[in-house]
Amino acid sequence: MENAEFLKSISLFKDLDDTETRAVLALAKQRQLGKGEVLFDEGSAGNEFYLVKSGKVAIYKKVAGGKKRNLANLGIGAIIGELSLFDCSARSAMAEAAEESVLVVFEIGPFRECLEKLPAMAVKFQHQIILTLCSRVRDTNEKLNQSVLWGFKAQV
Template identity: 30%
Template sequence: MMSSNFQWYIKKQWGLSEEDTLKLQNFYEKRSLEKGEVLLQIEEFSNEYYFVESGLLKSYSYSSNGKEHILQFAPENWLIGDLGSIHLKERSSFYVEAIEDSLVCIFNESFFDELSKLCANFRERNEALLHKHVRHLNHRINLLLGASAEERYVDFLKLYPNLSKRVPLRLIASYLGITPESLSRVRKKIAHKEF
């Protein structure tokens, strides 16, 4: 029986048997985080990915005037990490922080080295996940450049269907690139619609 969300995720995404999934346990660690705890600082070098077992993380940066910009939310069963730092050996361009008390699985390239030995079609599955990630980022950029506040909020609700009650409105507004006041107006306008 699967003992964690991460083991279930590995089995599902990579098509592994339960036995092979359990072999990977030595290649990641679990860590409890308190609300507000920062996993990754801006300008740090990182080689770690974070899988959210329970709780909620965010990645964010600050503009020169001190305004917070939310790049991503990572609820249960989501991965988060700075790919530029991990793969290109650059300093991190954002922070990763727990919004709620959380439990994360932390792993690095050694995990993928071992996974590639267990998964016959590792390269194809990995490329498919990467393409999906790039498609998501392109969609998000397109929304930020040209969509209305209402369209961006509706997209947020579809992408993160259970977060609107867990995340403070100011953080959602930051993710959407609008003010909290604008978000309140949008929420009132679409309150009767279902998504």
């Protein structure tokens, strides 16, 4: 799949016009990960965000005893590390290739500069990212609800 076609297939970028798409593509780099290769660690600086072009990336949270708890498995079209666009906090989880993967990589600084230069694009992009984050909050709430119900049933 051509890079422009791939980008337009991602909800965050689907509303961009040709000029905006070219501006975003000019910032894009590609990175290959082997199975088990760590993309970033929990607590590391968030200087980039990623789109999964092929493969799968697992998101883990470190828990007691140094073990990892799987939070999500993200496949083609998923965005990873997008919170770094909005704050400078450390990564809240770790990301690791669950299989051979190809990622499209965007550095936060240049991407923010692009959004400042193209305000119409910024509005489109931010609208889509808000929808993505809302969906993730709803999914998390549902998982939490199921966890609470499971715990309650176990006590009865």
